[in-house]
Amino acid sequence: MATPMDLLRSNLSRVRIPEPTNRIYKQECCVSFDTPKSEGGLFVDMNSFLAFGKEYVGWNFEKTGNPVYLHIKQTKKLVSEDRPLKKPTLLAIGTL
Structure with a gap:
């Protein structure tokens, strides 16, 4: 069975x-x-540099035959409540 890296190398052109x-x-x-x-997330076609949603990647592949996509996905990172706040507690202007 071919690994993902082998598939990428075969389509690198x-x-x-x-x-x-x-x-x-x-x-x-x-x-x-x-x-x-x-x-x-989004999938960017690495030949035309157009982005497609997950449900349209198959459509673009059938149309162009380009099999290599860059998957871009942003997720929110949860902040734990026990972490101390990093807001300033004092404001001093012109002091030594």
Whole structure:
């Protein structure tokens, strides 16, 4: 069975390296309103640099044949309540 790295190496010729003039659309899906904060995150096609939501990745793959995607997902990190606050308790201006 092929490992994910072997699959990536076999499709490396389809991956483009972005140049300074390329626009990379990674803030929102180009078909729906999915963002990196959505449940499935975003998948950026590494050839066209267009982002797709989880349900549209298959559609894009069938259309273009590009199998390599960058998965971007943002999750909220919970802050524990027992952590001390790092807010300043004193404010002193012009003191030594």
